[in-house]
Amino acid sequence: NAGVMQNPRHLVRRRGQEARLRCSPMKGHSHVYWYRQLPEEGLKFMVYLQKENIIDESGMPKERFSAEFPKEGPSILRIQQVVRGDSAAYFCASSPPVGTNTEAFFGQGTRLTVV
């Protein structure tokens, strides 16, 4: 049973380009969470999704950021018109559909560098 898979592991984008980060949850998991880790900081919650639904996006910046988790395929975190401040590690986690307080399993992260 493969863990949470994120790709790419490293992504370099020029300012103004779009970044698309992908996350495939563990098999059987239908809940996906995205976190951002700025340099020298802890992880901050961004968004919580279930299949085809955004449950909580209270941590998402209001502009340029969007997330989806379609019925088929991985969850996508999309950042439009990237700026240097978007440079960070973006982690995805997944959990099974058994209620709250269930352990979330984390992927290896995508390290985005904006040049």
Place this chain on the structure above:
Amino acid sequence: GEDVEQSLFLSVREGDSSVINCTYTDSSSTYLYWYKQEPGAGLQLLTYIFSNMDMKQDQRLTVLLNKKDKHLSLRIADTQTGDSAIYFCAEIPTGGFKTIFGAGTRLFVKA
């Protein structure tokens, strides 16, 4: 409110014990976690403790929970150079789904 605080740095000699401390503010948290992050790597769940426990031991790791003071600690016995990493304390409040992380404690192990 939701907040998890940790000291930022800890330096120990190889073979000594390391104690990493954490305080949290949400007294309703049911699960409290310790994660390890090596340079350039993802998060590895080290251990967790339920809020109805005071202590949990797993090989070289001992977790102590003081619910009254909202204080959590991770003790690593016989610390090795391979233990050098960032250690994150985290909680999931009861009824919630977000994992709330501390800023991480950077453990340096000197040979």
